[in-house]
Amino acid sequence: MPIGGNKQPAGVSELDEAIVTSSLSGREWDVSGSSSRMLHSRVLTDYSAAGFAKIAALEGGNSLEYCFGCGKCVPVCPVDLVSEYGPRKIHRAVQTGFDLFKSDELWKCTTCGNCLRVCPKEVNMIEVMPAVREVAMVEGTIPDELQQVMEKTFRYGNALGENPRRRHAWTKGAGVEVRVLANDPSPVDVLFYVEDYWSYHPRGQQAAQAFARIMSSLNVDFAILGAEEKTLGDSQRLAGEKGLFESLMEEVVDVLAKYQFNRIVTPDPHGFNALKKIYPKYGHTFEAFHYSQLLAPLLDQIDFAGSLDATVTFHDPCYLGRHNGEYEAPRKIIEAIPGVKLLEMGRCRENSYCCGGGGGGMWLDGFNSNQLSERLSERRVREAAATGADILAVACPYEVSRFEDAAKSTGNEGLRVMDIAEMVDIAMRGEDWRS
Numbered sequence: 001m002p003i004g005g006n007k008q009p010a011g012v013s014e015l016d017e018a019i020v021t022s023s024l025s026g027r028e029w030d031v032s033g034s035s036s037r038m039l040h041s042r043v044l045t046d047y048s049a050a051g052f053a054k055i056a057a058l059e060g061g062n063s064l065e066y067c068f069g070c071g072k073c074v075p076v077c078p079v080d081l082v083s084e085y086g087p088r089k090i091h092r093a094v095q096t097g098f099d100l101f102k103s104d105e106l107w108k109c110t111t112c113g114n115c116l117r118v119c120p121k122e123v124n125m126i127e128v129m130p131a132v133r134e135v136a137m138v139e140g141t142i143p144d145e146l147q148q149v150m151e152k153t154f155r156y157g158n159a160l161g162e163n164p165r166r167r168h169a170w171t172k173g174a175g176v177e178v179r180v181l182a183n184d185p186s187p188v189d190v191l192f193y194v195e196d197y198w199s200y201h202p203r204g205q206q207a208a209q210a211f212a213r214i215m216s217s218l219n220v221d222f223a224i225l226g227a228e229e230k231t232l233g234d235s236q237r238l239a240g241e242k243g244l245f246e247s248l249m250e251e252v253v254d255v256l257a258k259y260q261f262n263r264i265v266t267p268d269p270h271g272f273n274a275l276k277k278i279y280p281k282y283g284h285t286f287e288a289f290h291y292s293q294l295l296a297p298l299l300d301q302i303d304f305a306g307s308l309d310a311t312v313t314f315h316d317p318c319y320l321g322r323h324n325g326e327y328e329a330p331r332k333i334i335e336a337i338p339g340v341k342l343l344e345m346g347r348c349r350e351n352s353y354c355c356g357g358g359g360g361g362m363w364l365d366g367f368n369s370n371q372l373s374e375r376l377s378e379r380r381v382r383e384a385a386a387t388g389a390d391i392l393a394v395a396c397p398y399e400v401s402r403f404e405d406a407a408k409s410t411g412n413e414g415l416r417v418m419d420i421a422e423m424v425d426i427a428m429r430g431e432d433w434r435s
């Protein structure tokens with residue numbers, strides 16, 4: 001049964017004439033006919049509380065039942081724009097007997113948080129979906145591609161299944177010295193937590209090298225963990241693998257305890273979210289920053305040798321913006337680069353669209369492909385291209401590869417996708433981004 005269900009109320013009553021008058025302004029609205037249905041009390045004869053009881057019994061699962069069907073969440077849900085989705089539709093489906101635990105629909109939510117932002121009842125899909133997914137994992141109804149990522153993470157400490165000893169291979173191309181703490185364990189100011197996609201993905205490695213050069217030019221005292229680094233695992237947690245997240249966290253905390261540092265800086269908004277909001281719930285507190293937050297206060301110390309000469313639009317990462325309230329730092333960086341004009345997309349900041357990578361979506365493009373009219377990253381790239389910008393700037397390691405693929409598949413090859421660190425680095429070195 002599709003989300004939304006096949007059932008309709010047994011009877012529908014409409015008033016031929018219905019005028020609603022505002023007690024404040026005296027203004028009148030004519031809601032006669034179909035618009036008047038909500039003026040009558042409606043008895044839901046097909047309601048079952050059984051589905052909600054099963055979900056509400058899970059830690060974090062109880063809020064789905066709070067929904068009173070106002071519908072505010074549906075138009076802001078990025079998945080609904082390419083499918084039939086949103087908490088209201090899921091709520092109604094569960095009400096009419098839909099088994100979310102065994103459904104493919106369970107894996108579509110990216111935990112982007114836009115529904116929670118507008119929901120008057122605080123229905124929290126960022127807690128509901130991981131709770132239900134955790135049960136689905138135990139019952140073995142998990143998509144194969146996601147299962148493989150969990151196994152790679154468990155085995156190698158990274159979602160890509162790469163050799164942990166190659167964690168710092170990217171440093172060879174940085175052109176500056178990058179200290180690995182295992183080789184030199186003396187105290188350091190900034191622990192640069194590189195995370196998976198900047199460590200291993202070729203495009204991520206380029207951004208990591210750019211960021212290392214920037215920090216070096218700013219005389220930031222920084223070092224990395226190298227082979228001792230493991231993913232912080234927040235997307236695995238949100239995809240339902242709380243146990244894996246917890247065991248990774250204990251290993252990470254043990255490694256961090258070996259070294260003295262003042263703050264942790266990571267390019268990954270998902271890892272940043274784990275350090276800032278989830279680790280403290282387990283008693284592990286660190287001074288954690290997104291790399292944009294480290295760079296933004298240092299901009300006046302950057303000596304730009306050249307100008308970018310480009311129009312740029314910026315995609316707010318869900319886990320930097322909506323989840324952690326940081327909208328300004330990346331924009332300050334972009335606007336400080338000489339020769340840049342920033343063009344905002346219609347959906348930006350709090351209402352930014354989602355790239356589709358959050359909550360495990362990064363690893364579910366294949367699984368979701370025949371259920372969505374297009375990938376979320378494709379829709380977002382089309383929005384970015386519509387601004388007329390030369391460059392789509394990103395500040396999350398998931399996004400460069402997602403958006404580059406989407407630019408190709410939507411015929412927007414002319415739109416260049418670049419990490420903000422790459423943009424700063426190019427202007428700092430006086431290079432031409434087009435070459």
Ligand code: SF4
Pocket residue numbers: 066067068069070071072073074087088091118119120121122123
């Ligand atoms: S915004 Fe909240 S209360 Fe309104 S329909 Fe959506 S989940 Fe239900």
Ligand code: SF4
Pocket residue numbers: 076077078079080085086087108109110111112113114115116125126
């Ligand atoms: S968290 Fe995002 S993707 Fe999930 S239901 Fe809410 S708006 Fe849709």
